[in-house]
Amino acid sequence: MMALLAFSPIFLTIVLMVVFNWPATKALPLALLNAILVAFFAWDMSTQNVFGYTLFGFLKAFDILIIIFGAILILNTLKLSGAMATINNGFNGISSDRRVQAIIIGFMFGGFIEGAAGFGTPAALAGPLLVGLGFPPLAAALVALIFNSVPVPFGAVGTPIFGAMSTLESNLANTGVEGEALMQALTQWIAIPNAIAGIFIPLLGIIILTRIFGKEKSFKPALAVLPFAIFAGVSFMIPYVIIGIMFGPELPSLVGALIGLGVVVVAAKKGFLVPKTPWDFPEESKWPAIWKSTSDTGNVGKAEMSLLKAWSPYVLIAIILVVTRIPAFGLKELLTAQQLTLPNVGGIEGLDYVLLWAYLPGTIPFILVALITQWYHKMPVKEIKQSWTLTFGQIKGAAIALFAGVGLVQLMLNSNNNPHEMVSMLTIMAESAAGFSGVAYPLFATLIGMLGSFMSGSATVSNILFMSFQFETATILGLPQILILSMQGIGAGIGNMVCVNNIVAVAATVGCLGAEGYIIRANAVPAFFYYLIITLIVGGMIIVGFNPFPI
Numbered sequence: 001m002m003a004l005l006a007f008s009p010i011f012l013t014i015v016l017m018v019v020f021n022w023p024a025t026k027a028l029p030l031a032l033l034n035a036i037l038v039a040f041f042a043w044d045m046s047t048q049n050v051f052g053y054t055l056f057g058f059l060k061a062f063d064i065l066i067i068i069f070g071a072i073l074i075l076n077t078l079k080l081s082g083a084m085a086t087i088n089n090g091f092n093g094i095s096s097d098r099r100v101q102a103i104i105i106g107f108m109f110g111g112f113i114e115g116a117a118g119f120g121t122p123a124a125l126a127g128p129l130l131v132g133l134g135f136p137p138l139a140a141a142l143v144a145l146i147f148n149s150v151p152v153p154f155g156a157v158g159t160p161i162f163g164a165m166s167t168l169e170s171n172l173a174n175t176g177v178e179g180e181a182l183m184q185a186l187t188q189w190i191a192i193p194n195a196i197a198g199i200f201i202p203l204l205g206i207i208i209l210t211r212i213f214g215k216e217k218s219f220k221p222a223l224a225v226l227p228f229a230i231f232a233g234v235s236f237m238i239p240y241v242i243i244g245i246m247f248g249p250e251l252p253s254l255v256g257a258l259i260g261l262g263v264v265v266v267a268a269k270k271g272f273l274v275p276k277t278p279w280d281f282p283e284e285s286k287w288p289a290i291w292k293s294t295s296d297t298g299n300v301g302k303a304e305m306s307l308l309k310a311w312s313p314y315v316l317i318a319i320i321l322v323v324t325r326i327p328a329f330g331l332k333e334l335l336t337a338q339q340l341t342l343p344n345v346g347g348i349e350g351l352d353y354v355l356l357w358a359y360l361p362g363t364i365p366f367i368l369v370a371l372i373t374q375w376y377h378k379m380p381v382k383e384i385k386q387s388w389t390l391t392f393g394q395i396k397g398a399a400i401a402l403f404a405g406v407g408l409v410q411l412m413l414n415s416n417n418n419p420h421e422m423v424s425m426l427t428i429m430a431e432s433a434a435g436f437s438g439v440a441y442p443l444f445a446t447l448i449g450m451l452g453s454f455m456s457g458s459a460t461v462s463n464i465l466f467m468s469f470q471f472e473t474a475t476i477l478g479l480p481q482i483l484i485l486s487m488q489g490i491g492a493g494i495g496n497m498v499c500v501n502n503i504v505a506v507a508a509t510v511g512c513l514g515a516e517g518y519i520i521r522a523n524a525v526p527a528f529f530y531y532l533i534i535t536l537i538v539g540g541m542i543i544v545g546f547n548p549f550p551i
Contacts, residue, residue, distance in 0.1 A: 003432035005042045006425035009035040009408055010455060013500065017517035018524075024504050024516040025397055028404035035408050038425070043418045050411065052346020057410030059345065059353040061402040063360060064120060064457070065395065068505050070366025071124035072394050074313060075132070075509065076387040077370045081377035084132040086310035091133055095268045097278040098135065099225040102209060103202045103232045104268065105129050106147035108261040111236060114148055115254025116321035118156030120457065121361050122148045123506040125317075130510075136281060136291035137510040139213045141519055144506055145497050146205040146526050150198035150236075151253035152459045152493030153190045157325040158249035160492060161187060164463035164485070171471045175551050182482075184248060185549040189486040191244030191252055194493070197533040198240070199233035204526045212522060213281055213291070221279045228273040235267075236260035250326070290518060293511030305377070313373045320365035335359040398508035401516075405500050409456045413465065426455070426465055434473045441477055442539040445470060445484050446531050449491020450498075457501025459492035480547035483538050490534050497527040 009031045016027035036054065039045045078084040091101055109129075110122040123144040130140035153160055165183050172179060203222065206229055210221040222229075240256030268274055281287075323329045338358035345351045358364055374384050416424040423431070429451070433444045448470065452462025467488055474484035496502055498520050507513045 002042065003428050005038050006412070006428050008038060009412065018520050021517040023514040024401035024405070024500060025513070028401050028408065028500070032404045032408040035411050039411055039415055043415045043422055043425070044420060045415060045418050048347055049414070049417050052348040052351060053411045053414040054407045056345045056351055056353060057407030058403045059342065060410060061406035063355065064402055064406070064501060064505065065399055066360050066362030067120060067366070068124055068362070068398055068508050069391060069395050070362035070370070071121065071128070072509050073370045073387060073391045074366050075128040076390045077373050077379070078313060079132070080383040080387050081373065081379050082305060083310035083313070083377060086305050086307055087129070088133050090307045090310070094265060095274060095278070097274060098281060099206050099209065099221065099279050100228065100268050100274055101133055102130065102143045102206060103229060104261070104264055106143045106205065107202050107232060108236065108257055108264055110144060110147050111151040111253055111257030112261060112318065113321070114151040114155045115251070115257055116157065116318065116325055118152070118159060120502045120505045123502060124509045127506045127510045134281070136213060136287055137293045137512045138291045138515055138518070139209060139281070140510050141506045141512055142212070142522055143205050143209055145502060145519065145523055146208060147201065149493050149496050149530065150194060150201050151257060152496050153194060153489045154244065154249050154253040155459065157251070157254065160459040160463050160489065161249035163460040164467040164489065167464055167468040168471060171468055177551055185482050186485055186489065187244050187249045189482050189548060190489040191241045193486060193534055193537040194490050195237040195241040196537055197530060198237045199230060200533070201530065202232045203229040204529060208522060208526055210279070214279070215282045224275045228275070231267065231273050232260065232264045235263040254322070290515055294514055309377070312376065313369050316369050316372070317365045320369070321361065324359070324364065335364065394508055394511065397513040398504050401504045402501060405457070405504070412455070427469065430466055430469050439477060441473060441479065442484070442487065442542050443535060445487035446491035446494065446534050449488040450495035450527070450531065453492045453495025453499050457499050459496065462492035462495060463489060480542060481551050482549040483542055483547070487534060487538050491531070494527055494530045494534070497523040
């Protein structure tokens with residue numbers, strides 16, 4: 001009964017957005033109200049705790065809004081300066097085939113940005129770039145989210161793995177296993193099965209693209225690009241796995257995608273494995289309303305600058321992300337030290353909101369690079385003002401959804417603060433799944449990782465929530481802990497495809513707020529197939545008794 005009550009806010013969110021096609025701006029506030037009622041009457045939380053943790057969620061949503069704001073500002077700046085028109089021409093010079101463009105930008109470039117920054121940044125950057133090339137905004141949102149899954153377990157220079165280790169250390173207390181050894185084993189056994197699945201993700205994304213957005217409404221155009229899609233997957237996944245095994249969790253996505261990007265761009269330019277007949281969308285006049293932007297995202301200017309000058313903001317963003325995320329450069333510690341702190345939120349002792357304003361990708365590099373670009377591209381004051389005005393206009397809808405969504409998650413996550421010492425709503429859902437499944441638990445391990453990301457918007461948070469739980473469950477059921485933990489880590493990445501917060505973020509940047517329910521429905525298909533592949537691979541290992549790291 002308590003598990004059903006705990007699940008009710010999630011169930012309401014899914015029903016309203018997926019079944020009734022409500023926008024997140026309406027569905028999530030109602031789901032938050034549902035969670036508040038459950039917290040009061042079922043978990044018996046105090047008014048102070050309910051208010052405090054919900055308010056804390058509102059404050060945490062501000063972090064995401066800054067990232068979205070910065071990504072949109074970069075896009076509007078590039079549009080109005082004419083850089084986006086030049087970038088479009090440049091990509092058409094590599095390949096005019098939309099399938100190839102989607103793989104290069106969504107899978108390769110997006111994977112690199114995920115490896116460097118994470119936290120919703122890749123889709124928020126890749127989506128608008130695809131729109132600038134002529135993709136329908138809805139198509140750009142879908143493929144950007146589908147492709148932002150494989151690199152996620154090692155996103156933001158390995159942050160999800162470090163988040164997992166922060167909770168697993170207590171599980172290792174009486175095992176004699178060193179934390180460093182477990183982290184390396186976890187990295188390896190996330191990388192190997194995820195790389196096998198990852199080879200097919202470019203094809204999976206293109207299948208969705210051509211089936212929904214093609215004139216033919218068919219899978220056939222996707223099958224025509226199968227050799228190139230598999231080649232792209234292999235180009236990313238081979239370095240991804242080698243780097244993960246040899247160097248740990250910080251660099252598989254970042255360096256793997258960078259190597260793959262170089263290989264695939266050269267191949268596309270030379271026409272290697274590229275279909276002879278380019279594929280395109282129908283004429284814009286034939287696009288259904290849901291494909292189009294519902295907000296004023298500005299027009300792409302004229303291509304009147306060099307390709308190097310047009311690309312320089314993205315190059316600068318990539319460089320800044322790398323040097324500020326890798327500790328060896330020494331800037332990470334400096335930037336994270338710049339903090340604004342609001343202590344004891346809602347009067348709750350120890351609940352401190354910390355805004356790492358200098359370390360958020362939204363400020364450095366996004367807003368910083370936008371300001372530099374406005375000067376470097378010699379934009380008139382009128383266009384600079386317009387870029388900021390458009391950005392504020394586009395962010396408004398996302399704000400409501402994110403405040404409600406993150407407030408909901410923080411309340412559910414912290415509902416263990418109650419007089420009866422009940423576990424949190426999220427934990428009781430996971431425990432119920434484990435109790436229900438028994439030895440069939442490997443069927444659910446990946447789903448639990450997906451659930452954590454779906455609700456929280458973060459693979460890191462999903463791992464913090466459920467890694468320790470998955471370890472204990474595997475131990476009780478006599479299953480190989482490292483393989484169950486692998487399924488959790490990969491599931492947390494898969495959940496990014498259908499994660500409400502990330503969907504709101506990318507919908508805001510491409511201008512299709514209100515289509516979130518449609519995006520969840522469409523992306524649930526590749527997410528399910530991805531889940532099946534991982535469950536077959538890792539579940540197969542468990543069935544045959546393979547345990548690569550006995551604990």
